[in-house]
Amino acid sequence: MNFQALSTSTSIGVIGAGAMGAGIAQIAAAAGHTVHILDAREGAAAQAIANIQAQFLKLVAKGKMTAEDANAAAQRLMPASLISELSSTGLVIEAIVENLDVKRELFSSLEAVCDASCIFATNTSSISITSIAASLKNPARLVGMHFFNPAPLMALVEIISGLATSKELAETLYATAKAWGKTPVYAKSTPGFIVNRVARPFYAEGLRLLNEGAADCATLDAIMRESGGFKMGPFELMDMIGHDVNFAVTQSVWRAFYNDQRFLPSLIQQEMVEAGHLGKKTKRGFYNYDDHATPSMPNTEGLAKRPLDITIFGNSRAASALAHRLHSASIVFVQGEASDDRIVQADGVVIYETDGRTATHRAQANGIHQLVLSDIALDYEKATRIAITVAHQANSQTKQIAIGLFQVAGYHVSSLNDVAGMAVMRTVSMLANEAADAVNQGVCDAASADTAMRLGVNYPRGPLAWADEIGILKVNQVLKHLNDFYGEDRYRVSPLIQQCIFAGTTIYA
Numbered sequence: 001m002n003f004q005a006l007s008t009s010t011s012i013g014v015i016g017a018g019a020m021g022a023g024i025a026q027i028a029a030a031a032g033h034t035v036h037i038l039d040a041r042e043g044a045a046a047q048a049i050a051n052i053q054a055q056f057l058k059l060v061a062k063g064k065m066t067a068e069d070a071n072a073a074a075q076r077l078m079p080a081s082l083i084s085e086l087s088s089t090g091l092v093i094e095a096i097v098e099n100l101d102v103k104r105e106l107f108s109s110l111e112a113v114c115d116a117s118c119i120f121a122t123n124t125s126s127i128s129i130t131s132i133a134a135s136l137k138n139p140a141r142l143v144g145m146h147f148f149n150p151a152p153l154m155a156l157v158e159i160i161s162g163l164a165t166s167k168e169l170a171e172t173l174y175a176t177a178k179a180w181g182k183t184p185v186y187a188k189s190t191p192g193f194i195v196n197r198v199a200r201p202f203y204a205e206g207l208r209l210l211n212e213g214a215a216d217c218a219t220l221d222a223i224m225r226e227s228g229g230f231k232m233g234p235f236e237l238m239d240m241i242g243h244d245v246n247f248a249v250t251q252s253v254w255r256a257f258y259n260d261q262r263f264l265p266s267l268i269q270q271e272m273v274e275a276g277h278l279g280k281k282t283k284r285g286f287y288n289y290d291d292h293a294t295p296s297m298p299n300t301e302g303l304a305k306r307p308l309d310i311t312i313f314g315n316s317r318a319a320s321a322l323a324h325r326l327h328s329a330s331i332v333f334v335q336g337e338a339s340d341d342r343i344v345q346a347d348g349v350v351i352y353e354t355d356g357r358t359a360t361h362r363a364q365a366n367g368i369h370q371l372v373l374s375d376i377a378l379d380y381e382k383a384t385r386i387a388i389t390v391a392h393q394a395n396s397q398t399k400q401i402a403i404g405l406f407q408v409a410g411y412h413v414s415s416l417n418d419v420a421g422m423a424v425m426r427t428v429s430m431l432a433n434e435a436a437d438a439v440n441q442g443v444c445d446a447a448s449a450d451t452a453m454r455l456g457v458n459y460p461r462g463p464l465a466w467a468d469e470i471g472i473l474k475v476n477q478v479l480k481h482l483n484d485f486y487g488e489d490r491y492r493v494s495p496l497i498q499q500c501i502f503a504g505t506t507i508y509a
């Protein structure tokens with residue numbers, strides 16, 4: 001049975017009137033609930049209410065809310081100064097400081113004043129729900145309700161159950177979040193829940209690529225945006241989040257998983273934190289945000305001669321889009337019978353899509369010296385940039401021929417030093433691997449993992465759906481090659497991916 005959303009006659013308590021608490025109070029009041037806001041800092045609740053009312057007026061000005069609705073919602077917000085003022089609420093959402101002991105103490109005080117039927121929710125982003133609930137007389141009443149920042153704008157809410165959490169109450173909050181216009185997903189209380197766990201490789205693989213000298217930050221960011229379809233690249237995103245915050249989340253997930261190499265923090269980021277280069281907020285991170293700073297530009301290859309003799313092989317997504325783009329540019333090419341999985345051959349240079357090996361390794365394995373690899377794109381038809389890497393065995397013209405080919409197809413070309421798995425393929429494979437592990441460990445189902453990543457961090461595609469599109473065999477191959485190349489446990493393949501391959505299915509099939 002599915003439980004109903006709380007009715008709007010249920011009044012709600014929000015504790016903590018900071019960035020998250022204020023956003024949550026705004027959502028609940030707009031949805032029709034009376035909301036009591038409590039904060040330990042004097043005046044903070046009243047200030048939050050004034051700010052929310054200003055937000056409502058902005059929504060009215062934009063035509064997104066009527067003046068009557070805004071006025072009524074504003075009237076439903078009440079400051080509270082004592083916990084006892086929350087005694088008549090049916091749901092209390094906590095959004096105070098991220099500290100286990102402080103949260104436990106708060107919920108114990110609430111348990112002393114609230115009715116036994118009142119649901120307790122915590123917006124913690126990293127503390128175990130099981131652990132916060134453990135100090136309650138009735139731990140079943142505590143549910144994780146993890147909103148994303150800024151809460152009024154971000155659709156995702158993770159509804160997290162600890163070991164003791166009542167299924168009925170989790171379902172009630174799921175339905176309530178939905179009634180508030182959000183997209184909830186269920187998750188089990190494990191480190192990082194869904195989003196903060198599955199997103200780790202997005203930052204970590206970027207940092208590892210930088211550490212290995214694959215390219216500079218601006219180039220890697222441009223590849224992730226313009227080929228990968230991500231709204232922001234990892235370095236600009238970390239700069240925006242703040243390195244202190246991002247590094248703390250990585251460390252907390254890594255420690256919580258008993259130092260699993262999958263989550264190993266980066267020394268580069270540690271240095272940034274130690275130097276106080278925290279990103280945009282300190283005007284210095286991977287980029288310089290001083291008013292007069294020269295913007296960092298990605299490395300884009302200069303114009304190269306177009307190749308004369310082009311053969312496209314097979315009808316993979318990369319090959320079909322290349323054929324289409326060359327055709328649109330009136331470039332003559334022939335369609336060849338592929339003897340292996342090469343995409344294209346141009347003036348004797350053979351180009352493959354990366355399979356997780358370096359170009360140098362592939363050249364040696366295939367016995368082809370004039371060998372270039374290309375990275376994957378989210379949408380090869382629309383991508384504006386493509387990354388390539390060239391085998392060390394190749395002659396001096398090889399790179400120029402590959403650049404010329406992709407340029408006539410309308411791509412900006414960025415060349416990477418010859419790293420395994422390149423940028424987009426390596427990152428997406430690792431995101432899918434982490435999502436697959438979360439599913440395999442019962443944290444969430446595949447659709448919830450994908451929804452969480454699309455809505456919680458704006459990924460252009462859910463990593464598992466993306467893995468199916470790339471081909472689960474290919475993703476497996478990439479991870480295995482990374483594992484062989486680096487010899488690190490970090491790249492071990494998720495049992496879920498392996499089982500899909502044994503069964504001959506895809507993740508979603």
Ligand SMILES: NC(=O)c1ccc[n+]([C@@H]2O[C@H](COP(=O)([O-])OP(=O)(O)OC[C@H]3O[C@@H](n4cnc5c(N)ncnc54)[C@H](O)[C@@H]3O)[C@@H](O)[C@H]2O)c1
Pocket residue numbers: 015016017018019020021038039040041044094095096097098099102106123124125126146147148149
């Ligand atoms: N900021 C984010 O991006 C984000 C996203 C999701 C979840 N969270 C989680 O939400 C919670 C709040 O984060 P935030 O960014 O809003 O923090 P914040 O610092 O902006 O606000 C916290 C507020 O809680 C108040 N407070 C602290 N201890 C209190 C207590 N014992 N009783 C009453 N009030 C108390 C503070 O005075 C402050 O106003 C944390 O658990 C955080 O991990 C944060």
